Amino acid sequence: MENRLTDRLWDRDVQAFIAACRQERLSDITVSQKEADNGQSLLAVSATYRSGKGRIQPVGYRWVTSRSGLAGEVYVGKAKAPAGLELDGLFWLALRAGLWGERRHLAFALLALADLRSKADGVRGRLQLEYLGTLGGKASMAQAQELTLQTLNDLAYLYGTRTTPAA
Incomplete structure (x- = not known):
C-alpha cells in the first residue's frame, strides 16, 4: 500500500495541489470536510494570512447554508463574502478586513485558497478510491475519507509554510 501511495506523490494532480500549498502569504493550511444534507462531502480550506x-x-x-442551499464563502477575519468574486469584490473584502494596503496580495491569496480547495477536491476522489481498494473489505467509506483528509493535511503541512511565533 505504501508504494502505491508514495507513487501517488508524483501524480500530476497531487503535484498541482502541492504547488498551490506554496503560496507565499499563506501558512498553516488546513483542509476540512463538511457533510451536505444530500450526503455529499464538501472540502473547506483555512489558513493564516501574513x-x-x-x-x-x-x-x-468554507461552505455556509443559504436560501438556495450550500454556498461557498471566503473570509478574512470576521469579514466574509461569497466565493467566486472578481478582484473588485475581493478588494472590498480587504477593505472590510482592514487590509486595504494589502488588497492585491490578499486578493491573490484568497484566489489561491479557492484554487487550493479545487485541487484538493480533485485529488481527494482518487485517493479515496485507492484507500478503499487497498484496504478492501476492512475499510468503510468513512475510514477512506478520514485517511484521505489526513493525507491532504499532511501534504499541506509538509509543503506549505508555517507561522512561527514572534520572538
Missing part, C-alpha cells in the same frame, strides 16, 4: 507588516489574519474558503 501581511507585509506582519499582521496575521485567519482566511479561508
Whole structure:
C-alpha cells in the first residue's frame, strides 16, 4: 500500500495541489470536510494570512447554508463574502478586513485558497478510491475519507509554510 501511495506523490494532480500549498502569504493550511444534507462531502480550506507588516489574519474558503442551499464563502477575519468574486469584490473584502494596503496580495491569496480547495477536491476522489481498494473489505467509506483528509493535511503541512511565533 505504501508504494502505491508514495507513487501517488508524483501524480500530476497531487503535484498541482502541492504547488498551490506554496503560496507565499499563506501558512498553516488546513483542509476540512463538511457533510451536505444530500450526503455529499464538501472540502473547506483555512489558513493564516501574513501581511507585509506582519499582521496575521485567519482566511479561508468554507461552505455556509443559504436560501438556495450550500454556498461557498471566503473570509478574512470576521469579514466574509461569497466565493467566486472578481478582484473588485475581493478588494472590498480587504477593505472590510482592514487590509486595504494589502488588497492585491490578499486578493491573490484568497484566489489561491479557492484554487487550493479545487485541487484538493480533485485529488481527494482518487485517493479515496485507492484507500478503499487497498484496504478492501476492512475499510468503510468513512475510514477512506478520514485517511484521505489526513493525507491532504499532511501534504499541506509538509509543503506549505508555517507561522512561527514572534520572538
